[in-house]
Amino acid sequence: MKVQIIHIDGPYKGEIQEFTEDKITIGRHPSCAIVFPPDLRVVSRQHACIIREGNRFKLVDYSTNGTLVNGKFIKETYLRSGDVITFAEGGPKVSFLLLPADEIPLHSIEDHPVQPDLQLKEEPRPDFEALHRSGPARVKAPLVIQFGTKIKDFNELPVRLGRSPECEMLIDHPAVAGIHAEISFSGGEYFIKALEGTIYLNDTPVKESILKIDDILALSPQGPRFRFLGHGRLAEILEEEEDVPSQEDTPPPQGSFLEKLEKKAENKLPFWKKLFKK
8 A cells, every 4th residue: 555645734735745665754853754844843843653554554643732633633543544634733734545556646736747648729719608609519628626635637628516426526515516617628728617506716706707827716605716727727725724823832732622622623524525625
């Protein structure tokens, strides 16, 4: 088995690291396998370690500020594929995934390559009225969508987004409709179109629009929200975390405050139901 660590928040947000070693150390010390910046003092020098035991992987916390798995503080626990690990409350957040050792590695969506045989060609730009009358034609074009820890590739568009199994890209979020929206490609441009749901582009409700680099696409006021990175790459934008004390000697929450944090975590939807997600 191969361990994949997907950075979903923090200084390395969007990056993916892969390990085949039996021990993965995490902290600010240069000797760690996952090294966080020296000035990120909420993370200890030797913060935590992931240890392989047969086909299981155990996370052990050595830190001052604590380590959370799926929103709860732990001292040690066995990890499951898909678990979300946070290094100190409000600190860097990663997703832990297990993959077969021979599986093709994923890369950060920012570096996701556009397949050579699907390079975009300059064509006359279509008008929206023609698209509306005839519907988008199926064309060969690359599209990569990051939602939660999943990065999914498409080679043919249009692609429908929503909660229905009929959609090519499932977006499991309570505010998303069955077949919510559709992404198509024509005339060298990517288009987003609302179907059963409402879409917002840069906080403005639209029915359909061209997607431009750094556009913020929201499928509802409650999310999920995505950033269009160009070249057919769409990455979920995660919620900003509240600031926390940066002193290394700040102890983990205790007593009733910890209970409130745990209750808050239980009330949140799982990260995968809330994916440059991206």
